[in-house]
Amino acid sequence: MDDTDRSLGDRFADFLDSVGLEDLTDDYREHKREADEALEDAFADDTEQLATVPELAEVDKVNVHRNGEDVLVPVVTVVFAGAGEPRRSRVWEITGTVFRAVQPVFDGAFVRHIDVQCAYAGSDETTAIFRRITAAQNLLDAFVTDPTVDTATLRTRVEEGDNGDDGVPPVDWQQFDASSPAGSGAYAGPAPVHDAASRASDSVVSQCVDDSQVVYSATTGTF
Numbered sequence: 001m002d003d004t005d006r007s008l009g010d011r012f013a014d015f016l017d018s019v020g021l022e023d024l025t026d027d028y029r030e031h032k033r034e035a036d037e038a039l040e041d042a043f044a045d046d047t048e049q050l051a052t053v054p055e056l057a058e059v060d061k062v063n064v065h066r067n068g069e070d071v072l073v074p075v076v077t078v079v080f081a082g083a084g085e086p087r088r089s090r091v092w093e094i095t096g097t098v099f100r101a102v103q104p105v106f107d108g109a110f111v112r113h114i115d116v117q118c119a120y121a122g123s124d125e126t127t128a129i130f131r132r133i134t135a136a137q138n139l140l141d142a143f144v145t146d147p148t149v150d151t152a153t154l155r156t157r158v159e160e161g162d163n164g165d166d167g168v169p170p171v172d173w174q175q176f177d178a179s180s181p182a183g184s185g186a187y188a189g190p191a192p193v194h195d196a197a198s199r200a201s202d203s204v205v206s207q208c209v210d211d212s213q214v215v216y217s218a219t220t221g222t223f
Contacts, residue, residue: 027070028059031105035074038101046097049090051081051203054098054116056105057192062112071110074102077196080120083204085129091118091173095133096143096151103140111137113169117178117193121204128208130178130193133158134169 035056043053054076063071076098080086095116102114113136122129135143135158143154158170166174178191198209 028072031059031074032056035076035102035105038105039076039098042097042101046093049080049082049086050094051079051200051206052196054078054094055196056102057117057196060115065110069110071112072106073112073115074106075115075117075192076102077193078116078118079193079197079200079203079205080118081200081203083121083125084123086118086120088173091133092151092155096154099135099140099154100144103144111140113137114140117191117196119178119193119197119200119203119205119209121208125204126208126211128178128197128205129175130191130197131173131175132166132171133173134171136169139170 039054039056043050047053056074057077058073058075060073060075061070062073065071078094078098098116099114103111113134116133118131118133120129121127135154139154139157139161142149143151159172161170162172162174166176176191178194178197180190194209197203197205200206
């Protein structure tokens with residue numbers, strides 16, 4: 001079957017695949033567009049220390065609810081421009097903005113948690129470091145809808161709720177290996193922040209990721 005026999009929808013899906021949306025099902029491509037637009041607006045005047053505007057990289061389907069609907073984990077990537085661990089206060093400013101932008105896009109869906117994955121270069125400017133903050137739907141709903149719950153309150157709740165199990169939210173700024181297979185279902189490759197860091201040409205971490213891949217390839221004999 002050639003292109004003339006295929007629907008416009010099929011050909012448009014192929015185009016989305018070609019620009020990096022191949023892991024997003026038809027159901028969640030629109031969510032990505034809405035979330036990325038919301039993030040662009042939210043960070044229009046607030047890009048201090050950031051190499052790029054945060055983006056929704058994945059909508060990971062982790063389970064099926066009893067009513068048949070998908071249980072989701074939206075994954076947002078944040079890449080810092082400079083070297084050295086960013087101030088925790090700045091990290092939480094960014095994370096709070098991300099949560100406020102993305103949570104409403106998934107209003108009414110079953111969201112297990114939102115995963116904010118961060119990348120930055122170590123102070124030696126040779127090591128890529130990846131950390132994450134996650135918060136479950138109940139914390140996010142309260143943060144977005146309750147005016148008494150500010151970013152400082154959310155930070156405290158995440159810190160207090162982190163029991164050391166990185167697979168169960170909340171998770172507070174924990175380092176993880178982004179090059180190892182992560183996610184579930186279609187998301188079997190490295191964590192999305194790994195790719196985001198590699199593509200962020202204005203960030204020191206980009207060169208760190210590229211250098212580590214060269215070392216790995218030379219060691220394993222693969223390119």
